[in-house]
Amino acid sequence: MVALLSFAEAIADSEQFSKRHLLLGNGFSIACRPDIFHYGSLFSAADFTNHPELVKVFDVLKTQDFEVAIKHLEAGSLLTSIYARGHVDVAAKMQADATALKEILLTAIAGNHPDVPSEIPNEKFWACRRFLNLFLGPSNDGQVYTLNYDLLLYWTLMHEDNPLSEVVVLATNDGFGNDEDDPMADYVVWQGEVGAHNARVHFLHGALHLFDAGTELQKYTWIRTNDRLIDQARRAINDNKYPLFVTEGSSSQKKAKIRHNAYLYQGFKQLTANASQGKHCFFILGHSLADNDDHILRRLGTGRFRKLYVSLFGDPELPGNQQIVAKANKLVAMRNDRFPLDVSFYNAATANPWAFA
Incomplete structure (x- = not known):
């Protein structure tokens, strides 16, 4: 029988560590819009x-x-x-x-994506900002890594706080900044490995607002354009700029694409570096620990951090959840005896970021 913590209990337990980091899977997006995000690629x-x-x-x-x-x-x-x-x-x-x-x-x-941020109720964005505050807020110098290529995380980070009740301070640095040759452009550009050193948010598999322009990686910003997603994507693709995302294929195929892209590889190295910190911990939300993401999961299994908190949705005895438990135990088995890994499981429903109080 799997012991299942509430999310609040998992957060309380994680206070013993100097930093907590978050890895998001598709369940994060499904929790917001289950009608359109239930697909694999x-x-x-x-x-x-x-x-x-x-x-x-x-x-x-x-x-x-x-x-x-x-x-x-x-x-x-x-x-x-x-x-x-x-x-x-x-x-x-x-x-x-x-x-x-x-x-x-x-x-x-x-x-398979909301067209503009206004399609998501403000209350959901405000709730998600409160949730992210546990990882990106002033009290925790952590980082957020997402395996999703949709824009929900980006839109949340850019969303204004509730003017009637609260201001949630979040670190939003993702390594992008103004193009020095065109600072008023509709996009910002990746600043390279040195400029991205202090990034706190990483799209490990790319995202729909990141476009490969050949000589640079551009991030189209909602604030500067107010364009619908489809219009933004059509204009970019017609200019032979393609969205940078890695959603297809096996773990080895994904890893090969990551290694051949400076931005993706920098995020991968940041995750690896934080996984090697003994005083840090990691939370995984909404991910099945599927084999096609082993290139990421192995970095957690072979790291040095001591505690991993993994979400389970629904009855822990369901076959899908049992597979997650078994895969998490495989990560534990990867560890060197000098750096053992402890895994706790928490109820995903109690962590619902889009209704977080």
């Missing part, structure tokens, strides 16, 4: 009904990454004049499919 949410042949492109390339598929189609269309000389229709078809794939990606993004 954009690929699984995409509708290929009118273009079934495009699924074969992903199969051949052994990827579920939209950017990879689009760029291969566009590059391939340019090469047909060499390898399929005289078949102009092939190049046109590949270009048309690349365009169609962009629209499928945009539709998947827009159909």
Whole structure:
């Protein structure tokens, strides 16, 4: 029988540590909008009904990454004049499919995400800010890591506090700042490893407001644009800037993409560094500890921090929760005897960040 703490009990127990850090999974977003966030990836949410042949492109390339598929189609269309000389229709078809794939990606993004922050009630944002205060507030110099690529965390950090009752001070540094060449741009840019050293918020798998512009990583800011998500994404993709997110594939495939992107790898190193601190502790909320995120979980299992608090939703004896318990115990077994890891489980319903009092 699994002993289940309340979230308040877990927080009280964590007071013995100098810092508490938070790792968010999809349950964080589901708790806010269960109607649209119950899906595993954009690929699984995409509708290929009118273009079934495009699924074969992903199969051949052994990827579920939209950017990879689009760029291969566009590059391939340019090469047909060499390898399929005289078949102009092939190049046109590949270009048309690349365009169609962009629209499928945009539709998947827009159909599975609130369009603007105002679609989320203010009360939910204020509650979530109170929740995040336990990790990003003045009394705790912790960090928040999210495996989600949606904008709910970002919107919460940017949201104004309740003017009638409270002000919640949160550290919001994510390593981005003004573009020195265009400080009034609609976006800010990642400041690099040195500039990101003091970042407190990390999108470990990227996010829908982060766009790879080739020479820099840009973060489109709601405050500066007030654009709907779909309009922002369409404009960026039409400029050959793609949202930076890692939601598809196995743990090894995700790790490979992380290692080849400076921003993602910096967040990964920050998590690793904090996991190596013996006086810190970690909370996991809304994550199933699935194998496809082993590249992250192993850093917790092989770290030196002493206490891990893991959320369970519903009856602890449910098969899904038993799998989480078993995986958490595997993390414990990874530890060197000199740095043992203790795991406690808490009731996710008592930690509901979107109704946190």
